Amino acid sequence: MILEFTIAILIGIFLGTLTGLIPGIHTNLISIFIISTSTYFLKIISPEILVVTIVSLAITNTFIDFIPSIFLGAPDEDTALSTAPGHEFLLKGRGHEAVLLTLIGSSIAIILLLLIFPLFAFTIDKIYPIISKLIFFILILASLFLISLEKSRTIPTIIFIFAGFLGIASLNLNLEQPLLPLLTGLFGSSTLIYSISQKTNIPKQKTDFSFPNKNILLKPIIATTIVSPICSFLPGLGSSQAAIISSSIFKKNQLSREQFLILLGSINTLVLSVSFLSLYYTSKIRSGAASAINQIIILNSSSLKLIILAIFLTSAISIPLTIKFSKIFAKNIHRINYTKLSKRILIFLSMIILIFSGILGFLVFLISTILGLFCIYTGCRRGFLMGALLIPTILFYLPL
Amino acid sequence: MNKQKIFFILSIIGIILLLILSQNSFEKISGKIEKIIYQDGAIKIYIKNESKEILLFTKKIINLKENDKIIVVGKKYEINKIIANKIILQNDS
Numbered sequence: 024m025i026l027e028f029t030i031a032i033l034i035g036i037f038l039g040t041l042t043g044l045i046p047g048i049h050t051n052l053i054s055i056f057i058i059s060t061s062t063y064f065l066k067i068i069s070p071e072i073l074v075v076t077i078v079s080l081a082i083t084n085t086f087i088d089f090i091p092s093i094f095l096g097a098p099d100e101d102t103a104l105s106t107a108p109g110h111e112f113l114l115k116g117r118g119h120e121a122v123l124l125t126l127i128g129s130s131i132a133i134i135l136l137l138l139i140f141p142l143f144a145f146t147i148d149k150i151y152p153i154i155s156k157l158i159f160f161i162l163i164l165a166s167l168f169l170i171s172l173e174k175s176r177t178i179p180t181i182i183f184i185f186a187g188f189l190g191i192a193s194l195n196l197n198l199e200q201p202l203l204p205l206l207t208g209l210f211g212s213s214t215l216i217y218s219i220s221q222k223t224n225i226p227k228q229k230t231d232f233s234f235p236n237k238n239i240l241l242k243p244i245i246a247t248t249i250v251s252p253i254c255s256f257l258p259g260l261g262s263s264q265a266a267i268i269s270s271s272i273f274k275k276n277q278l279s280r281e282q283f284l285i286l287l288g289s290i291n292t293l294v295l296s297v298s299f300l301s302l303y304y305t306s307k308i309r310s311g312a313a314s315a316i317n318q319i320i321i322l323n324s325s326s327l328k329l330i331i332l333a334i335f336l337t338s339a340i341s342i343p344l345t346i347k348f349s350k351i352f353a354k355n356i357h358r359i360n361y362t363k364l365s366k367r368i369l370i371f372l373s374m375i376i377l378i379f380s381g382i383l384g385f386l387v388f389l390i391s392t393i394l395g396l397f398c399i400y401t402g403c404r405r406g407f408l409m410g411a412l413l414i415p416t417i418l419f420y421l422p423l
Numbered sequence: 424m425n426k427q428k429i430f431f432i433l434s435i436i437g438i439i440l441l442l443i444l445s446q447n448s449f450e451k452i453s454g455k456i457e458k459i460i461y462q463d464g465a466i467k468i469y470i471k472n473e474s475k476e477i478l479l480f481t482k483k484i485i486n487l488k489e490n491d492k493i494i495v496v497g498k499k500y501e502i503n504k505i506i507a508n509k510i511i512l513q514n515d516s
């Protein structure tokens with residue numbers, strides 16, 4: 024059993040590294056593949072071992088997936104908000120630092136999971152009905168708060184509403200992977216096209232890093248602890264919505280770029296980890312990985328313990344692995360012609376979208392890119408493009 | 424015309440186009456009902472030999488039973504769910 028468990032973890036880490044490093048390949052795709060071939064695997068291994076592989080894959084992905092987002096400007100749905108601050112760090116030769124900040128966040132999330140686990144187990148039944156009634160108002164308040172922070176509110180409001188309509192349309196188009204073209208266009212390709220038009224040169228990246236002091240860590244920790252568990256058990260809310268709600272907890276300019284990247288890392292990992300607890304305690308599916316697990320076994324207390332153990336072991340291996348890959352990117356990115364690389368990534372992303380989301384998905388990708396470019400050229404903060412997810416979520420929770 | 428204006432106009436045209444397309448985009452599946460589950464103010468319908476789960480958001484009891492042949496028209500939701508807009512009963516009797 025120990026050998027099977029270890030092999031499962033290692034396979035999960037390998038697959039999670041692949042999905043994390045290759046832009047556009049989401050863990051859900053691999054999970055669907057594992058489910059569709061599970062009848063074959065279950066003849067050889069126990070369902071619990073297959074579950075460990077999925078958990079390990081998904082957790083590794085939350086550590087690694089910031090690397091393409093920050094170095095290549097090619098995000099997925101969970102890392103989209105890191106593209107803009109990550110790109111700024113990259114242009115200052117601090118791309119590796121940006122990845123390590125998200126890594127610190129992910130590591131904090133694993134420690135927070137220990138604290139949240141007992142709290143979640145005892146309070147979930149009581150809190151769930153209250154929060155699900157309040158979430159509509161929380162999301163509206165968070166959106167209004169974000170817009171109110173801006174000096175000029177007209178352009179941010181227009182972009183937020185446009186993104187909302189774009190999100191509503193995209194989510195109603197019956198696409199296979201609607202978020203892939205939507206978020207890649209809004210945050211990824213628009214940044215790449217802008218970089219190409221500016222003939223951006225990437226400076227030599229620093230690989231030294233000093234650990235941030237505890238004052239910097241405090242705010243992301245508070246925000247993650249409050250918001251992630253809520254977003255983990257409510258439908259329609261993911262890491263990005265959690266990050267927007269979290270950043271609105273603090274007053275204007277109180278969350279620095281460094282803190283925002285730590286926040287994104289911690290939320291990304293914690294939202295996923297808590298989705299496994301959510302599956303066990305409430306039978307509610309809140310992530311692709313949890314959905315895959317639900318199709319393999321009915322979780323009991325011993326399989327939950329195995330999942331928790333898998334989360335910790337995977338994290339222990341994923342941390343040095345992420346540092347290693349980030350260093351490889353940091354040492355080589357300045358040697359590459361970034362304009363040429365951006366063009367190739369743009370072609371690659373277009374092909375991925377055509378394959379997974381079809382012609383309609385490609386149309387969504389084009390229009391999302393245009394809106395993303397409008398946001399960049401007006402100098403508006405890219406966070407407002409998250410209206411594409413926030414407005415459909417607000418409508419989902421609209422009390423009727 | 425500057426870039427801001429061009430992207431602004433193109434965004435409006437593109438979003439309107441997608442909104443129009445989304446109004447005419449439906450998923451349609453048919454088959455015999457395997458089971459019906461009433462849960463959390465929603466009804467889940469499972470169709471035989473169909474991996475997709477059908478969701479119907481209503482608190483009412485629906486006039487459908489196992490083995491009824493139905494056609495479901497709705498919107499895709501998450502990985503393998505369809506939110507039903509219309510369910511047509513096709514029983515021969």
